[in-house]
Amino acid sequence: MSDITKQSLSELVENIKSKKLSSSEVTKAFVERSEKSKELNAYITEDYANALNKAKNFDKKPNLDLKLPGIPMAVKDLFCTRDLRTTAGSKILNNFVPTYESTVTQNIWNEGAILIGKLNCDEFAMGSSNETSFFGNVQNPIDQNLVPGGSSGGSSSAVAAQLTPITIGTDTGGSIRQPASFTGTVGLKPTYGSCSRYGIVAFASSLDQAGPMAQNVKDCALLQEVISTYDEKDSTSIDFKRNEYSKELTKDIKGKKIGIPKEYRVDGMSKEIEELWKKGIEYAKDCGAEIIDISLPHTNYALPTYYIVAPAEASSNLARYDGVKYGFRAEGENLIDMYEKTRSEGFGAEVQRRIMIGTYVLSSGYYDAYYLKAQKVRKLIKNDFDEAYKKVDVILTPSTPSSAFKIGEKTNDPVSMYLNDIFTVPVNLAGLPGISIPAGHDAKGYPLGLQIIGKAFDEQNILNIAYAMEEKINFKNNITDWWLK
Amino acid sequence: MSIDLKTIKHISKLSRISVDEKKAEKLAGDLNSIFDFIEKLNELKTDNVEPLTSVAETTLKLRSDEVKSKNLRDQVIKNSPKENEDYFVVPKVIE
Numbered sequence: 180m181s182d183i184t185k186q187s188l189s190e191l192v193e194n195i196k197s198k199k200l201s202s203s204e205v206t207k208a209f210v211e212r213s214e215k216s217k218e219l220n221a222y223i224t225e226d227y228a229n230a231l232n233k234a235k236n237f238d239k240k241p242n243l244d245l246k247l248p249g250i251p252m253a254v255k256d257l258f259c260t261r262d263l264r265t266t267a268g269s270k271i272l273n274n275f276v277p278t279y280e281s282t283v284t285q286n287i288w289n290e291g292a293i294l295i296g297k298l299n300c301d302e303f304a305m306g307s308s309n310e311t312s313f314f315g316n317v318q319n320p321i322d323q324n325l326v327p328g329g330s331s332g333g334s335s336s337a338v339a340a341q342l343t344p345i346t347i348g349t350d351t352g353g354s355i356r357q358p359a360s361f362t363g364t365v366g367l368k369p370t371y372g373s374c375s376r377y378g379i380v381a382f383a384s385s386l387d388q389a390g391p392m393a394q395n396v397k398d399c400a401l402l403q404e405v406i407s408t409y410d411e412k413d414s415t416s417i418d419f420k421r422n423e424y425s426k427e428l429t430k431d432i433k434g435k436k437i438g439i440p441k442e443y444r445v446d447g448m449s450k451e452i453e454e455l456w457k458k459g460i461e462y463a464k465d466c467g468a469e470i471i472d473i474s475l476p477h478t479n480y481a482l483p484t485y486y487i488v489a490p491a492e493a494s495s496n497l498a499r500y501d502g503v504k505y506g507f508r509a510e511g512e513n514l515i516d517m518y519e520k521t522r523s524e525g526f527g528a529e530v531q532r533r534i535m536i537g538t539y540v541l542s543s544g545y546y547d548a549y550y551l552k553a554q555k556v557r558k559l560i561k562n563d564f565d566e567a568y569k570k571v572d573v574i575l576t577p578s579t580p581s582s583a584f585k586i587g588e589k590t591n592d593p594v595s596m597y598l599n600d601i602f603t604v605p606v607n608l609a610g611l612p613g614i615s616i617p618a619g620h621d622a623k624g625y626p627l628g629l630q631i632i633g634k635a636f637d638e639q640n641i642l643n644i645a646y647a648m649e650e651k652i653n654f655k656n657n658i659t660d661w662w663l664k
Numbered sequence: 665m666s667i668d669l670k671t672i673k674h675i676s677k678l679s680r681i682s683v684d685e686k687k688a689e690k691l692a693g694d695l696n697s698i699f700d701f702i703e704k705l706n707e708l709k710t711d712n713v714e715p716l717t718s719v720a721e722t723t724l725k726l727r728s729d730e731v732k733s734k735n736l737r738d739q740v741i742k743n744s745p746k747e748n749e750d751y752f753v754v755p756k757v758i759e
Contacts, residue, residue, distance in 0.1 A: 278739035372720045385718060411727065415720050483702045494679065501680070503752050505743030514755050519682035531681055532694055535672075538679045539695070552705055554715030559708070561716055593694055594701050610719025635719075 183208035184341040188250065188398035191344055195241075195248050202241070202249025206234035206293060209251045213295065213342040218662035219318045221337040223256045224264050224297040233293045245291035246405055253343040255334045256297035257304055258284045258389070259378040263294065267380040268302040268312040268330075271500045271507045271525030281378025282410045283347060283389045290405050298346065299333030302527045303497065304354055304382045306330050307599040308589065311529040316586050319362055320658050321625055325583045328358025334392050335362040339656060345393045345402055349379060351386045352485055353579075353603025356615035359392055360578035360628030363617040363656040365399045365645070366392045368603075370635045371610035372417030375410035383492035384415075386485075386607040396616065396646040400424040403638060422639045430647040433467035437644070438571035442478035443602060445580065451621045452577045459575055459618055459629045462651040468644070471571050475563040480556050481605040482597060487540050487553035488608070493530075494537025500525065532593065561609040568634050573641055576602050578615040578628035602630060612638045616645045617654040624657055667695045 183205055186194070194200040210227045230251055237249040259265045259277035266272045280288075288294070301311040309317040309332025317332045319325040320340035327336040331348025335358030338346050348355040350368035359366025367390045374389040381387065391402035404425050409418040439460060444453070460470055502508035502521030509524045511517030526534070540549035567574065580601055589596045606613040612635070615628040629648075633641035669685075672692050676683040683691065737750075746753035 275743055278736075278742055372722075411725070414724055415718070417720055417722060418725075477708075480705060480708060483704045486698060486702055487705075498680075502745060503754055504740075506745065508745035511755060514757050515680070517755050518680045522680055523682040526681070531679075532691065532698075534679050534681065535675050535691060536695060536698060539667075539671075539675050542675070542678060549702070551715055552710060554717060555710035555713040556705055556708060558713050558716035559710070561719065592697075594697055597698075597701075608719075 184212045186344070187394050188344045188401065191250060192248065195250070196243045202234040202237040202293065203231065205249065206230050206251040206295065209343060210295060215663050216340055216342055218664065219320060219336050219340055220315050221298055221317055221333045221340065221342055222253065222296045223266055223268065223299050223314045223333070226263055226294055226296050230293050230295040237291065237293065242291060246401065247287065247290040247292040250292045250344060251295045252287065252292045253296045253298050253337055253346055254284055254294065255300050255331050255346065255348045257300055257349050257380045258347065259380070260284055260294060260297065263297065265297065265380070266314070267304070268300045268314060269526065269530070270313040272380070273313070273507055275506050277378070279378060282375035282408070282412060283379065283406045286406050286408055287347070295343065298337050301330035301332065302530050303380065303493070304330040304349055304351055305493070305529050305533055307353070307357060307596050309333065310586065310590055311527055313527060318662060319583055320662065321362060321583065323661060324586045325625070326361065326586055328361035328583065330354040331358050331392060335359055335364055335366070338362070338364045338392050338394060339658065345391060345398050347389055347402070347406065348392050349387055349389050350607065351382050351489060352607050353600040355390050355392055356578050356603050356613055356628070356630060357599060359615045360617070360626065361583035363626030363654065364392055364394060365396055365614065365616050366390065367399050367403055367614045367638070368606065368612060369403065369407060369638055370612045372415055373407045373612070373636070373638070375408065375413040375416050377410055377412040381496040383489040384496060385492060386489060396642060396649050397425060397428060399614070400428050400642045403642070419636050424639055424642055427639055428646055429643050430466070430650060432644050432647045435468045435573065435640070435644060436471055436571040437463050437468045438471050438473035438567050438574040440473050440475040440478065440567070440574060440576065442475050443576045445601060448580055452580060452627065455619050455627050455629065456577050459648070462648050463575060463644070465651055466647040473567045473571060473574070475567060475605070477556065477559045477563050478605060481560055481608055482601055484553045484556045484560065484608060485604045486536070486597060487549050488557060490533040490537035491541050491550050492537070494534045494541065497530070497534055557608050560605055564609045564611060572634070573644055574632040576630045576632065578602060578630040582621045582623065582625035582627055606632050611635055612641055614641050614645050616649055616652070617656070618652050619654070626656065667692055667699065
């Protein structure tokens, strides 16, 4: 079969289970396409030879009862993978080889999948365009010199370009949903506590969640089913009854109540996004859902809150990179000098900026004015959602305020870069699940996404609504393979 | 509000990140524009609001105090930048 990489995850699983394809054939196809796609810079570390060996071994004694039998998969380089370099897109972890495996990736390998490589991302997941990576920016397969979104930019690029059938990213303020929206793919940020954070390089621990990024909703549901497990190694992992998301997936969403928050009509939102949102509402109605206007009055305060909470937690999490235990070290005249030089040379500009913001808002005399204030506003934002969910089942919004922008367009203005996450950040602050699905194109032909936000632990409902709407939308990605060598 | 160079130097010391003059000036500019944006929160009255520290509304689970991982010394020091069989090595601290 010559069109292996064009198949969805679900198709590949079916073809391997029915022995129409072997794991070796599938793995080879994705490895070959990845090798021809270096121009995209989606990978930080490739593990092709090992992957092909693992596939061969799988085929010798295939266990076809697994959920991801012999499926090759590249993952964001924020997940620790045993014996394979894990960099978090940073110079400071350039030579770090974990001696343990993250729970989420372990769950994936336990179901038979095979690691083919580690995907590029913004440094420590801090960015919205993948331009803060020490390993260079990533190309969006949609068009040349277009950002793939961030921070899971290597992941979104790799799925859209079919270098991997599916992947995982992490989402602290939109890092799965925004890149999915920019590349015409599907990205799910699960409820906080749904997927274990064990073995994921930490950015902001009260917000970070891992989640699937896929070509379609069904694939996304299948991977969510695999990665969402209770884990005692993560003290914030939550023990709740998890659905078999892909089996319980249904397009019957008749009578579901969908909320439309008026505060998401932000100043300067483009006509195209407004139109997309209206179309989304029509699609939802066509599926039999009921549309209800709601209010989330503190929406405008979400980004300022996020830019206190996330850097504060980051400054604390990143204190561990000191050149002593692992990672890059710069020599210094004494211990303090060594710390300061290591961190100054090892971290990039955006990470240093956020550590400084975080250190400042936590420092003596400013804690109450900033950090405590932000935690209180965070409560108000969560209360808004709690109120809204008394009236509706899910909330429908655009995923981003614009389509993908050009590389370099926003790098000199941090605040304009941060505004990219205006529709996704409130969801992280409230710990809710959200999914971005491709829903249309702008005038330039770039993809645009819609976001469906659910109640806590109600991934099934947002997956169902996404599944039903996906059929109505019938989105097609315009990908020309311009980068292939 | 305005963050001056002296404050930047102070934060850089607390952050253990060395900055030269040029970098300090760039950071002051960036941080000021970011804090202008953050100041928006002061529009809200929050005197009687409980701060939200965790969205996971569960109490932490207790577990028995058992050793589960053993003999990890080699793994723990494997990625150390300065190799020594038994220790992490740092520049001399005591003269």
